[in-house]
Amino acid sequence: MTRSIQSVERATAILRLLAGAAGPLRLSEVAGTLGLAKPTAFGIIRTLRDAGFVHQDQLTSDYSLGDGVRHLHRSGIDPHDLRSLATNWADALASRTRLEVLIAVPERDGARIVHHVFRPDDSEQELRIDEVLPFHATALGKVVLAFSAGIASPSPDLERYTRRTLTQRAAFDVEMSRVRERGWADEHGELTPGVGAVSVPLRGFGGLGVGAVAVSGPLERVFHTVGAPRDGIVAATASTAAAISRSLGVHA
Amino acid sequence: MTRSIQSVERATAILRLLAGAAGPLRLSEVAGTLGLAKPTAFGIIRTLRDAGFVHQDQLTSDYSLGDGVRHLHRSGIDPHDLRSLATNWADALASRTRLEVLIAVPERDGARIVHHVFRPDDSEQELRIDEVLPFHATALGKVVLAFSAGIASPSPDLERYTRRTLTQRAAFDVEMSRVRERGWADEHGELTPGVGAVSVPLRGFGGLGVGAVAVSGPLERVFHTVGAPRDGIVAATASTAAAISRSLGVHA
DNA sequence: CCCCACCGTTCGGCATCGTCGAACGCGGGT
DNA sequence: ACCCGCGTTCGACGATGCCGAACGGTGGGG
Structure with missing residues (x-):
């Protein structure tokens, strides 16, 4: 029995x-x-x-x-709901870290940005909403790939965007294992030269991975010269993700 | 929260x-x-x-x-499954009590007999499979009504079968409360003069009421003259119901 | 008005049951 | 042979699920 x-x-x-x-x-x-x-x-x-x-x-x-x-055939979370719930926290995270904040949901071919908060300075910035980021070259992509289900493995051909893009499948698999084990992902100029990011999963009701939140900016603003995130960045991002996740759980 | x-x-x-x-x-x-x-x-x-x-x-x-x-719109248990699972136990119960054994499932208008084991003697007996017993006049009916869901209350007009049939709604409600409280039901000639029965619910996976098992026979063979079931009859029937219920849980 | 019955919901103590690290056996690959 | 990842099992432990008691609400009857 x-x-x-x-x-x-x-x-x-x-x-x-x-x-x-x-x-x-x-x-x-x-x-x-x-x-x-x-x-x-x-x-x-x-x-x-x-x-x-x-x-x-x-x-x-x-x-x-x-x-x-x-409706069990329809899972996931409505991007409109996610944006409206996440706005205040995303704004606060941008203020706190002095970095831009991006929120993305999983899509078949990548992580689609549903919310974008500019870096709080006077620099010229372009709104990136609805941009689909490749899984293998961005922190957001790695996180949604690692923690959401129903996403096919990326094509074996990993497109190169910069010198730092991981294009070898084995290296990418190692990176994904690190992401799953750590619970967050980083990005060191793999998509755009000189741009870095740290991303943490958003979880909906019951812990279901429904998206990701990331802070992004110039490499030297996100990481130390030794490559580890600057103090407090992962914690702040994770704290924001937890707050959003809680409201997603309640909301459902 | x-x-x-x-x-x-x-x-x-x-x-x-x-x-x-x-x-x-x-x-x-x-x-x-x-x-x-x-x-x-x-x-x-x-x-x-x-x-x-x-x-x-x-x-x-x-x-x-x-x-x-x-298939959540289709609940309950397949009567064929119930019969095939319950046969051995029902036979044993008939041997043990020297009474006939009936197994029924809930149906909108009553308790439908899906399995019938004759009383182990030479008497003339008629197979009663597929007979639908009225809720208010039989032990089987009372049990499936008390412990299964989705069954509308019986019509306010409770049909009279014998002098002993409960036809007053208030009296029937009292009887149903006793059944629910006790966990089993009895029948004293309410359907057929001189015929008595004791019935216990069958539970499927998770405790869901899916039917009932009853022993039946001449009143004086089922009950003492004071009206209480003879020694061991309820216990034997309950034991059989428990065994069947366990296999229903495992089977599901 | 009061009383009663039944309802869904809350509260809090407690022990049972859910959790999870460690381990197992299996299958596949090198 | 070894290694790796897998689903599954085991058992200790404490967190969580359970449930009696109670609460406040509603409807019906006198």
Whole structure:
């Protein structure tokens, strides 16, 4: 007899129960049918409700199957939602690091920028929204590739953008292992000469990787001469990513 | 910030991850993407697999979304599966109690008999498979009504079959409360004069009520003259129900 | 008005169960 | 042979899930 995760098992039972019901069920009916205490059933069904798998009628408080189950073929997060949730934090990160901030979502051929905050100085800067960054040559690309699912491995031919672009598949695989192990990625002029970046994953409900946030700027502003990020940059970016991720979890 | 059940939340994230993936995922990919330890992810995904929500490829061990999610509109248990699983236990119960054994599943208008074991004597007996028993006048009906979901309340007009049939809604509600509280139901000639029965719910995966098993026979063979079931009858029936229920859980 | 019944939801103590590092056995590649 | 990555198992431990008690709300009846 293999062991199962009891609460997960109960969640599946609740979903089946609601699916087979002729109409919405009261919590007490769910709990009684499954032989659970009401607060126990409530905790599980609330989690399923927050995940969109269960729908609760506002007037009657009855529960039924949610759209999330039927729409399981559609995953990920709406880029509009991501941008509107992330704006304030991205602005604060730019102020704090004095670097530009980019937020991207995974797409089949790369990481698409959905939000861009300029570096807070007087320099000439160009808005990069909707630009698709190659996976292998950017910190954002590496992060979304490492932490999001459903993305095919990049083409074996890794295009060269600069002298520093990783074009050997083996070297790139090593780099990706480092990214997964570390939980963040860096970029040292692989796409644009002299430009560096540090990127951290954004996680949605349940830890699902839904995108990435990065700080970017001149190499010497992002890294020490020995190549490690300047003090506080990874921490600040990670802190911002965590705040955005939390709101993504709540929002879902 | 409302609290959620962490493992249930992770289960929903895994389902979403698999739903959004371009193809089947390895366990390590699931775990890495969600930032979980492999055994943690394994425990959850195994539970989902056993529930039919996740499919594991036998050759590659890769995981993908299972049919159980797509078929959430179809709940309950296949009566053929139930019969084939329950046969041996039902036979044993009939031998042990010297009574006939009936197994039923819930249906909109009553409890449908899917399996019938004759009383082990030479009496003339008629096979009752596919007979639909009224909820309010039979032990089987009361049990499936009490412990299965999605069944509308019986019509307010409770049909009379014998002098002993409960036809007052209030009295029937009291009886149903007793059934739910006790976990089993009895029948004292409410459908057929002189025929008694004791019934216990069958539970499928996660505790979901999927049917009922009952022993039935002449009133004086099922009950004492004071109306309580004879010694061991409830226990034997419950024991059989538990065994069947366990195999239903494993089987799913 | 009050009372009652039932409801979903919250609270908090506690012990069970979920988590996860370490390890295992397997298969494939060199 | 060794190495690597895999899914799966094991067992210690403490975090989290469980659930009794309670709360506040709603509706119905007297």
